[in-house]
Amino acid sequence: xxxxxxxPTHLIKTRGQxxxxxxxxxxxxxxxxxxxxxxxxGPQFIFQYYEEExxxxxxxxxxxxxxxxPNYSSELNVNALLLGDSALYLCASSLVQYVxxxxxxxxxxxxxxx
Amino acid sequence: xxxxxxxxxMESNEEEPVHLPCNHSTISGTDYIHWYRQLPSQxxxxxxxxLTSNVxxxxxxxxxxxxxxxxxxxLHRATLRDAAVYYCILNAGGTSYGKLTFGQGTILTVxx
Numbered sequence: 687x688x689x690x691x692x693x694p695t696h697l698i699k700t701r702g703q704x705x706x707x708x709x710x711x712x713x714x715x716x717x718x719x720x721x722x723x724x725x726x727x728g729p730q731f732i733f734q735y736y737e738e739e740x741x742x743x744x745x746x747x748x749x750x751x752x753x754x755x756p757n758y759s760s761e762l763n764v765n766a767l768l769l770g771d772s773a774l775y776l777c778a779s780s781l782v783q784y785v786x787x788x789x790x791x792x793x794x795x796x797x798x799x800x
Numbered sequence: 801x802x803x804x805x806x807x808x809x810m811e812s813n814e815e816e817p818v819h820l821p822c823n824h825s826t827i828s829g830t831d832y833i834h835w836y837r838q839l840p841s842q843x844x845x846x847x848x849x850x851l852t853s854n855v856x857x858x859x860x861x862x863x864x865x866x867x868x869x870x871x872x873x874x875l876h877r878a879t880l881r882d883a884a885v886y887y888c889i890l891n892a893g894g895t896s897y898g899k900l901t902f903g904q905g906t907i908l909t910v911x912x
Binding site: 690719721727728729730731734742744776778787788789790791792793794 | 832834836841842843844845846849885887899900901902903904905
């Protein structure tokens with residue numbers, strides 16, 4: 687049973703560019719959340735998608751946007767990249783009726799902005 | 801968001817029990833207490849969760865204080881593979897769709 691799959695695993699971008707990160711949730715899961723984890727810090731919640739709509743959003747600027755597809759997979763888009771956007775980006779999935787019980791995380795995409 | 805407080809680091813010897821404490825004095829009645837752990841270069845891994853009663857699973861036990869203002873994650877016999885950052889998180893119930901607010905966590909070192 688495949689868990690959460692994220693691609694790519696590593697990415698290097700230049701300041702000002704745009705990036706798209708992808709996530710396939712665990713089989714059977716319908717809710718996807720995205721987190722940003724800076725080096726040495728705990729993950730910070732970006733937003734959550736369910737039924738192809740953004741349901742919750744953390745304290746992140748509009749440069750961060752997302753999408754959920756009918757097959758429950760999701761994309762995270764970041765525009766006008768800043769050096770401070772360098773981080774590990776984590777995707778987590780769950781079933782909506784079990785979101786209070788636990789999430790399955792992927793191994794993340796390491797984004798480096800130069 | 802309700803906040804949790806954990807020690808920055810703890811150490812244990814292999815095959816000994818480990819008790820990881822967490823304070824959450826501002827917890828609300830619908831908040832679930834979650835524990836995740838993160839090994840180097842991996843995403844967080846769900847360990848256990850509870851609401852009011854103590855919980856056991858194959859990985860660990862969760863002891864919740866009667867007033868719910870603190871909890872303790874118990875690893876019954878630590879192994880080297882348990883060395884990780886352990887996060888205690890309050891997961892708001894109701895219609896919040898389970899947003900997780902991570903703190904700094906506790907770095908657990910396990911000595912052979």
